[in-house]
Amino acid sequence: MKSFNLNKIAVVAVAAASIATVAGTANACSRFTLDTPHGVSTVRSLDWGDQLGNVAQVNPVGIENASETPSYKNAMAWTTKYHAVAQMEWDVFHGVASDAINSEGLAASLLYMADSQAFIKDYKDTGAPAVSFLDVIRFITESYATTEEAVNAFNNNQWQIAWADGLHGAQHGLHISIQDKSCDIALLQLNEGGEMLVHRGDTKSDLRIMANAPLQQHHRAYVAKVDLRDLEAKDIPSSISSADRNLRGLFHTSHIEFKEDASWAQTRGKLLSTYNAGNLVPQDLIDPVNGETYATWTQFVYNHDNGEFLFTNYDTRAQIAYNFNDTLAFTETMCADTVKQADEGLSKAVFTQCEAH
Structure with missing residues (x-):
């Protein structure tokens, strides 16, 4: 079976120009992964200077895929x-998979990491099959069952990230989180000298929260200045900067308590209220670090165990849901434009054949 073609040559020039235009407004997005009485659950938002879309794309077993990585000796092909x-963004990023989850409860998230861009020139091709940033989240979730398995394959040079090829010809710093239903989390980042660092932790570690720049070691130094145990929160910063959002996320999740007898809907509500209190970005605010404005446009929360998925479009506050398990019968790639369907008033996503972009 052949996959839906994500890399349309005709849009490359337009895509590179549009992404480059908003590169300065990219210091956004957050991801929470927490353990709950209903299983591990992830909340993720996409925040940007321009309004974003979202298409949920189902990729069944047996689909053949190939990643376009012209700067590397070997390109990844996988079934x-x-x-x-996968959650696909077409309006600004022209086919990037930002987040995905598979049948084994393994998920992966792609977020902006501007600080890594300066180190791309120093990264050396390892000879492993290279995966484009367009495809890497799909590749991970379609190829591995656990975080440990994905990280071991990476450490054994079975795959690498095509840093030099960037997104549609424009180089960007990005970083990747891999999280599974056993609470295991890995954070992959490009550091000084072109060195790839893999941070390991779980839902009790600081890797439960993911934001953007600075790199993880610098986030940790910033957080260490604050007593997260102080419920009066006198030293908790309020700006929308990535460092402040990461700190607030760690503070809020340090004190969250899930009730064992609460329903999944109640648990999800608590997850979202905790996330939104510190990591959701309202429109029109300014980031003091870069002087830019950006906002949360799309958000989703999903359960790694029961398959429940809830999408929110924050332009209209419309919501739409589906369950992963309802897609298991699909034998070909199928899509649902969750932004459009939510705004049309649908409460449950409808999957049809994917449209060409």
Whole structure:
């Protein structure tokens, strides 16, 4: 079976120009992964200077895929091993998979990391099959069952990230989180000298929160200045900067308590209220670090165990849901434009054949 073609040559020039135009407004997005009485759950938002879209794309087992990485000796080709649903952004990023989860409860998230861009020139091709940033989240979730398995493959040079090729010809700093239903989390970042660092932790570690720049070691130094145990929160900063959002996320999740007898809907509500209190970005605010404005446009929360998925479009506050398990019967790539369907008033996503972009 052949996959839906994500890399349309005709849009490359337009995509590179549009992404480059908003590169300065990129210091946004957050991701929470927490353990709950209903299983590990992730909340993720996409925040940007321009309004973003979202298409949920189902990728069944047996789909053949190939990544375009012209700067590397070997390009990754893979056949989907695990049924997965990816969140695709076409309006600004022209086919980037920002987040995905598979049938084994393994998920991956792609977020901006501007600080890594300066180190791309120093990264050396390892000879492993290279995966484009367009495809890397799909590749991980369609190829591996656990965080440990994905990280071991990476450490054994079975795959690498095509840093030099960037997104549609424009280089960008990005970083990747891999999280599974056993609470295991890995954070992959490009550091000084072109060195790839893999941070390991779980839902009790600081890797439960993911934001943007600075790099993880600098986030840790910033957080260390604050007593997260102080419920009066006298030293908790309020700006929308990535460092402040990361700190607030760690503070809020340090004190969250889930009730064992609460329903999944109640648990999800608590997850979202905790996330929104510190990591959701309202429109029109200014980031003091870069002087830019950006906002949360799309958000989703999903459960790694029961398959429940809830999408919110923050332009209109419309919501739409589906369950991962309802897609398991699909034998070809299928899509649902969750922004459009939510705004049309649908409460449950409808999957049809993917449209060409």
